[in-house]
Amino acid sequence: xxxxxxxxxxxxxxxxxxxxxxxxxxxxxxxxxxxxxxxxxxxxxxxxxxxxxxxxxxxxxxxxxxxxxxxxxxxxxxxxxxxxxxxxxxxxxxxxxxxxxxxxxxxxxxxxxxxxxxx
Amino acid sequence: xxxxxxxxxxxxxxxxxxxxxxxxxxxxxxxxxxxxxxxxxxxxxxxxxxxxxxxxxxxxxxxxxxxxxxxxxxxxxxxxxxxxxxxxxxxxxxxxxxxxxxxxxxxxxxxxxxxxxxxxxxxxxxxxxxxxxxxxxxxxxxxxxxxxxxxxxxxxxxxxxxxxxxxxxxxxxxxxxxxxxxxxxxxxxxxxxxxxxxxxxxxxxxxxxxxxxxxxxxxxxxxxxxxxxxxxxxxxxxxxxxxxxxxxxxxxxxxxxxxxxxxxxxxxxxxxxxxxxxxxxxxxxxxx
Numbered sequence: 001x002x003x004x005x006x007x008x009x010x011x012x013x014x015x016x017x018x019x020x021x022x023x024x025x026x027x028x029x030x031x032x033x034x035x036x037x038x039x040x041x042x043x044x045x046x047x048x049x050x051x052x053x054x055x056x057x058x059x060x061x062x063x064x065x066x067x068x069x070x071x072x073x074x075x076x077x078x079x080x081x082x083x084x085x086x087x088x089x090x091x092x093x094x095x096x097x098x099x100x101x102x103x104x105x106x107x108x109x110x111x112x113x114x115x116x117x118x119x
Numbered sequence: 120x121x122x123x124x125x126x127x128x129x130x131x132x133x134x135x136x137x138x139x140x141x142x143x144x145x146x147x148x149x150x151x152x153x154x155x156x157x158x159x160x161x162x163x164x165x166x167x168x169x170x171x172x173x174x175x176x177x178x179x180x181x182x183x184x185x186x187x188x189x190x191x192x193x194x195x196x197x198x199x200x201x202x203x204x205x206x207x208x209x210x211x212x213x214x215x216x217x218x219x220x221x222x223x224x225x226x227x228x229x230x231x232x233x234x235x236x237x238x239x240x241x242x243x244x245x246x247x248x249x250x251x252x253x254x255x256x257x258x259x260x261x262x263x264x265x266x267x268x269x270x271x272x273x274x275x276x277x278x279x280x281x282x283x284x285x286x287x288x289x290x291x292x293x294x295x296x297x298x299x300x301x302x303x304x305x306x307x308x309x310x311x312x313x314x315x316x317x318x319x320x321x322x323x324x325x326x327x328x329x330x331x332x333x334x335x336x337x338x339x340x341x342x343x344x345x346x347x348x349x350x351x352x353x354x355x356x357x358x359x360x361x362x363x364x365x366x367x368x369x370x371x372x373x374x375x376x377x378x379x380x381x382x383x384x385x386x387x388x389x390x391x392x393x394x395x396x397x398x399x400x401x402x403x404x405x406x407x
Contacts, residue, residue: 029407036153036405063406070403076160097152097404108159108399 028058035067047071062092066101073105081105153405158398165347165357165393172294173206173394174350176287177214179274181265182304183339185375189213192301192343192383199387204395209291216298217265220277224261268342271300278346281353288350295394296348299358303379306364307337338366339375341382345390359393361386 035050048071054064069084085102092098167173175196180188193213201208262270277283284296316330344360363382367373391397 032407036407039155039405040153067405070155070157070405073159073403074157076162078159095406097406101403104401104403108161108401 024058025061028054028061028064031057032061032064032067035064035071039067039071044071044074048075059087060091062088062095062098065091066095066098069105070101073108078105078109082109151407153407154402155405156400156402158400161392161397161399163393163395164359167206167295167394170293170295170350171207172209172292173200173204174209174211174287174291174294174296175200176211176296176298177216178299178301178343179216179220179265179271179277180301180303181217181270182302183375186303186379188301188303188379189216191376191379195380195383195387196297196390199391200394203391203397206295206394209294211291214298216277217274220274221261221263223277223280223283265302267304268302271302271344274300278348278355278358283353284348284350285353288348288353291350293350295356296350297345298348299344299346301344302340302342303375303382304340305337305375306340306366307335307369308366309333309335312336335369336366337369338364338373339378339382340364341379341386343386345393347393357393359389361389 031050031054035047035054038044038050039047048068051064051068051071054061055068058064065084065088069081069088072078072081072084082105085098085105088098089095089102175193178189178192180192182188190213197208197210200206261273265271265274278298288294288296310333311331312334313329313331315327318326318328320326340362341364342360342362344358346358347356348354349356363385365378365381388397388399
C-alpha cells in the first residue's frame, strides 16, 4: 500500500514537472531568439545577458550555451567561452555546429600561443 | 480477398507531400542556425604600458646567404609595429649582433676583458660591470657562421648580458628592446604526398582522383626566437620561439626572399599579439 502511494506520488510529480520543464524551455527559447536578434545588431552585451538567463533557466539548453560561448569569444572573455563551449558539448556531444565553433575557437587560442619562456 | 496495395506512384506522392509539409513547417519556424561574423580581441601577452618606445635592435641571424635575415627581419618588424602598435618605433642602425657577440666573446679572458670593445659597440661608456659580463661570457666558443640550429645556442648568452642591454637602453632612453635569433635555411624532403589528379574517361567526363605520389620537395625553414628586453634594467622580460616551413615541388624555383616573407607573414600576427591587442576576425554559428 505504502509502495503504491509512493509510486503514485512519483508519477504525479512527473506529470506536474513536464509542463514546468516545457515552460522553462519555451522561456529559454524566447530569450535565445531575442539574444540572436540583438547580437545580429551588434548588441553583444545584451545578447550575453539574455543567453545567461536562458542558461540559468535551462542549463541543458545546448544552443543557449553555444551562443553564450560565441558571445564571450566576441567579448574576449576566452576562459568563459571555453567553459561554455565545453558545457554545450557535454549537453549535445554530437552537434556538429557547436563542435565546429569550438574547433575555430581553439584554433585562435592555439594561434596566439607559442613556445613561451618567462625568465 | 484483399484490395490492391498502394502503387509506386501513390507512395511517391505521399513522400513528396510529407517533404513539402516538412519544408513548410521549417519555413514557418524560421531557420535554426545563423552565421554571424565575430571579432575576437586578444589581449597582449606582455604588459608594455611602461614603455612609449620600442627598439628593434637586431638579430643573431644565420642559415642561407641568399637573404640578409637580420636586416629583413628588423625592417619587417619595424614596419609592422609602426602601423599596428601604439609604441613609437625607434629608427636606428640595425645592430650586427652576430659580430657583437663574437667580439664580446673574443675580448674576454684569459686576457683582461676589453671593455672598450663593448663600449664601442654600444656607443656608451664602459663600466666595471661590463667587464664582469664579458668575463662571464668568455668560456663559450662561438661558431663563426650559423648554419644550423645548434650553432645558435652559444649565442644565447648575449641576451643574458644585462649590463650590455642596459647600456643600449640608456643610449635610447629606456625603450622596450626586441632582439633574438633568426635561422632561415633551405630544407628538402622527399616522401609520399597526397594530391588530386584530374582524369578524363572515354566519354570525356572529368574526374578528380586523390593519389599518393612520391615527390622530392624543397623549400625553407624559418626559426625565429624573439627576446623582449626591458631597456631600463637590461633584463629579459619574455621570449618566444616559432618554427615554420614551406616546401615546394623540387622542379619549382622560388626565390629565397619570397619564401622568407611567406613564412614571416604567418608569424607576424603572433609577434604583434605579444605587444598589442589584436582582433581576429571569423564567423560562428548561433543556434536556436
